[in-house]
Amino acid sequence: MDRSFIIRLVISIVLLSLIIYFIGWEKIEEALLKANLKLILIAIIIENLGVFITSKRWQIMLKIREINVNYRDAVAYYFIGTFFNAVMPSSIGGDIIKAYKLGRKISNEEAFASVFMDRLMGLIALLLIVFIIIFVYHSIIPYTAIWLSIFFSLATAISLLFLIKTKIPEKIIEFLFKKWEKAKEFFLGIVIAIKNYKNRNLILKAFIISLFYQLILIFNNYILALALGIKTSLVYFFIFIPIAEILVVLPITIRGFGIRESTYAILFSSVGVDYAKSFSMGFLNQLVKVSVSIVGGIIHVLKS
DSSP: OOHHHHHHHHHHHHHHHHHHHHHOHHHHHHHHHTSOHHHHHHHHHHHHHHHHHHHHHHHHHHHHTTOOOOHHHHHHHHHHHHHHHHHSSSTTHHHHHHHHHHTTTSOHHHHHHHHHHHHHHHHHHHHHHHHHHHHHHGGGSOHHHHHHHHHHHHHHHHHHHHHHHOSHHHHHHHHHTTTOHHHHHHHHHHHHHHHTOOOHHHHHHHHHHHHHHHHHHHHHHHHHHHHTTOOOOHHHHHHHHHHHHHHHHSTTSGGGTTHHHHHHHHHHHTTTOOHHHHHHHHHHHHHHHHHHHHHHHHHHHHHO
16 A cells, blocks of 8 residues: 555545544534435535536647547546546545546647646646735634635745746756656647647636536535534625635645545634534535535446
């Protein structure tokens, strides 16, 4: 078994155990048992429908590079990617599998570049939502959330400019893989493909789809909050959920278990939501996302 997987598994278990210990299992159990199952089912349906939206975004990103992929295949690959994100040691394992499967039909470099750009569209949309909410509602948002948002926004902007506007990424790749010609050509090919995403109209279309999806993601968390009887302003979801979504991408724990729950508990409790219910909302959100992975696993088996 991969050592990194074991480390992340241990971190997930430790984080979850610590949170449960300090909050109290009885309070968490009470919150979960009282949850509205109908609303949870609605959240599961919406989460699965979200894959159809993001698949369309990915299809558009491929079209920018004049690569035509059947929408049905894009949906299938996306669902399969969610399955491998859940079962593989890396938090980006599903993206690798998704790109690998698409790479059977097009060049591997183009496939991996499209997956990267698809992820990037989602991240930029999240950050735009955060900035708008901070600008409008900065007076009621905790400073911790504001500074975290600013940090991630600046880091993303600097990284993007570094990748697209300089030759430094190519020089780093040439230095790191100077003894492995094939690997060097592969990674250089990905960087070159990313830099050639220049169709503004299609990028704008993909970005609008990203915004729509991220809004659905935020509202879906609000539905889970209602299922748990949490009554707080929808505004907080527009700032807290994007922060949580960015943090869970970091390869620290298995599928973000522990990170998501602790982030929800810290941020939502800062605006008066009960710790146990905040934790439970994060945990329910994880279970909702696992439902998508289960569908992906079924599709993977059927297409194997």
